[in-house]
């Protein structure tokens with residue numbers, strides 16, 4: 001089930017280094033939001049606060065609030081392990097378990113949730129997830145072959161299948177296409193457009209065309225200089241960000257005049 005994300009005045013730290021400052025943003029369910037901005041402005045750092053992966057890094061902590069459908073993600077008694085099952089993540093480099101079969105890769109997360117997954121339920125989940133990730137037809141005859149034997153684009157779709165197999169509410173993607181060729185990139189973009197019917201999707205991308213193709217809303221982050229915190233500069237409909245941004249820095253960045 002797709003859920004909303006509401007962030008209120010979030011500061012993100014690595015020990016005492018303030019990496020991202022004062023982010024407030026509302027993200028609607030069933031939408032795709034793109035995070036853009038120069039390297040080092042904190043896109044990945046901020047993204048990881050949305051499923052509590054940030055605090056896995058020693059010294060990583062936040063101040064402020066993140067609400068998922070109104071529930072405080074950092075509230076007392078909230079189990080971060082459970083959070084990560086509801087808010088899935090896909091990384092820049094496809095990271096399937098290389099020697100594990102395609103089938104078991106898809107089921108890896110689901111098995112953590114349900115230790116006694118039956119063979120038939122597992123088969124159904126594998127097919128549904130691979131269908132959902134637009135990979136089924138390419139791999140249905142080789143489900144017992146290792147995940148590492150797939151092409152880069154197929155591996156990334158396998159990771160997406162693994163992420164959606166646990167039925168998350170939100171899917172976070174950190175530059176999911178940066179290691180892919182244009183055809184695989186196009187396949188992932190098509191997939192994102194379909195997945196937004198079921199999930200709230202946030203994607204970090206350095207590719208302006210990709211942001212304008214796949215996202216409904218775009219958030220532009222920027223940084224004033226080394227050692228300074230990254231900030232959310234402008235957040236609006238993607239068409240507005242790319243054609244009529246309010247802030248000069250946004251305009252400079254989206255038109256390639258940055259730096």
Ligand SMILES: Nc1ncnc2c1ncn2[C@@H]1O[C@H](COP(=O)(O)OP(=O)(O)OP(=O)(O)O)[C@@H](O)[C@H]1O
Nearest residue numbers: 014019037038039040041042043044045046057230
């Ligand atoms: N594990 C870490 N420990 C300490 N500082 C970190 C860590 N990871 C990132 N940072 C710092 O946090 C800031 C934001 O980095 P982050 O990786 O979030 O930027 P980004 O916008 O994702 O950049 P890129 O576009 O290059 O991926 C940078 O100053 C970076 O050096």
Ligand SMILES: [Mg+2]
Nearest residue numbers: 043044045174
């Ligand atoms: Mg990054």
